[in-house]
Amino acid sequence: xxxxxxxxxxxxxxxxxxxxxxxxxxxxVYNKKNIFVIxxxxxxxxxxxxxxxxxxxxxxxxxxxxxxIIVSGMESINQQKESPKIYGLATHSVLDNVLYNxxxxxxxxxxxxxTDAAIISVFRKTKIPALVLYAECHAFFPDPEASIVALVTxxxxxxxxxxxxxxxxxxxxxxxxxxxLMDETLRTLQQEKQARVPQIYR
Amino acid sequence: MEKxxxxxxxxxxxxxxxxxxxxxxxxxxxxxxxREFDNHWKLEFDLPSVNKKDVKITFDENxxxxxxxxxxxxxxxxxxxxxxxxxxxxxxxxxxxxxxKKTSAKFQKGRVEIKIPKKITGKxxxxx
Numbered sequence: 001x002x003x004x005x006x007x008x009x010x011x012x013x014x015x016x017x018x019x020x021x022x023x024x025x026x027x028x029v030y031n032k033k034n035i036f037v038i039x040x041x042x043x044x045x046x047x048x049x050x051x052x053x054x055x056x057x058x059x060x061x062x063x064x065x066x067x068x069i070i071v072s073g074m075e076s077i078n079q080q081k082e083s084p085k086i087y088g089l090a091t092h093s094v095l096d097n098v099l100y101n102x103x104x105x106x107x108x109x110x111x112x113x114x115t116d117a118a119i120i121s122v123f124r125k126t127k128i129p130a131l132v133l134y135a136e137c138h139a140f141f142p143d144p145e146a147s148i149v150a151l152v153t154x155x156x157x158x159x160x161x162x163x164x165x166x167x168x169x170x171x172x173x174x175x176x177x178x179x180x181l182m183d184e185t186l187r188t189l190q191q192e193k194q195a196r197v198p199q200i201y202r
Numbered sequence: 203m204e205k206x207x208x209x210x211x212x213x214x215x216x217x218x219x220x221x222x223x224x225x226x227x228x229x230x231x232x233x234x235x236x237r238e239f240d241n242h243w244k245l246e247f248d249l250p251s252v253n254k255k256d257v258k259i260t261f262d263e264n265x266x267x268x269x270x271x272x273x274x275x276x277x278x279x280x281x282x283x284x285x286x287x288x289x290x291x292x293x294x295x296x297x298x299x300x301x302x303k304k305t306s307a308k309f310q311k312g313r314v315e316i317k318i319p320k321k322i323t324g325k326x327x328x329x330x
């Protein structure tokens with residue numbers, strides 16, 4: 001895919017990455033044919049996530065995007081299973097068929113907090129439907145196996161080929177390499193502790 | 203299913219310790235997380251590229267340490283210099299005393315999970 005743009009989120013601290021002498025923005029947009037991919041190399045807290053979702057929504061309106069697929073993780077209760085399972089949650093019922101046709105279990109009961117909740121809350125109020133894929137994963141360690149499951153599911157939904165062999169071959173290396181990003185993500189989540197989420201009576 | 207000692211969202215995030223790699227001794231600091239349950243703690247270390255036989259876990263009264271040798275050296279560029287790491291090593295201080303006799307560990311998918319029962323001490327209070 002080719003990089004076609006960057007996403008700027010208001011109030012986000014200035015961050016840039018340098019890769020092979022090239023300056024990269026932390027949130028980038030890639031495109032091939034009629035598919036756009038937005039990748040963020042920085043974790044968000046829930047306040048920035050809401051602003052991020054609004055910016056993405058504007059981008060989708062400008063580019064006549066028909067549906068959005070968001071990939072997330074869900075803590076695996078039984079980590080001994082051979083392959084992680086994936087669940088789907090649609091903001092609009094029009095996407096329920098996507099779950100059914102691709103044999104993706106529907107996320108039926110549970111609570112969503114923080115960043116995910118902020119993003120879903122924005123999209124469920126818009127006219128662009130979003131499908132959130134929750135791959136079972138380890139909640140606090142990098143989990144490339146879960147990423148592969150998510151990618152395979154996306155490839156089925158969009159009817160495209162995604163080569164996951166590179167991730168499969170480098171799983172251990174990726175887990176070591178992404179320790180610091182995971183560490184930063186967890187620290188961002190710890191800051192959200194102060195968000196004072198109400199108790200849930202269920 | 204074990205019940206995590208949670209009080210809403212605030213308790214869901216486990217204790218995370220800062221990562222410090224030891225370049226001089228070629229030691230990586232693994233990710234770890236410590237979660238508290240009703241009667242035990244669950245301490246996990248992420249040890250990719252490690253064989254079970256090369257993991258060593260030691261503990262004393264309230265500290266657990268893990269050392270592991272990597273299957274093959276991991277190269278990383280730090281401060282303009284390529285370093286080849288050979289080991290994982292980390293110690294975690296627990297918030298209470300450990301019942302060493304009942305502490306158990308398992309290794310799966312490159313992760314060590316240590317179940318540490320809490321040492322229950324104290325006296326009953328008689329209700330008048």
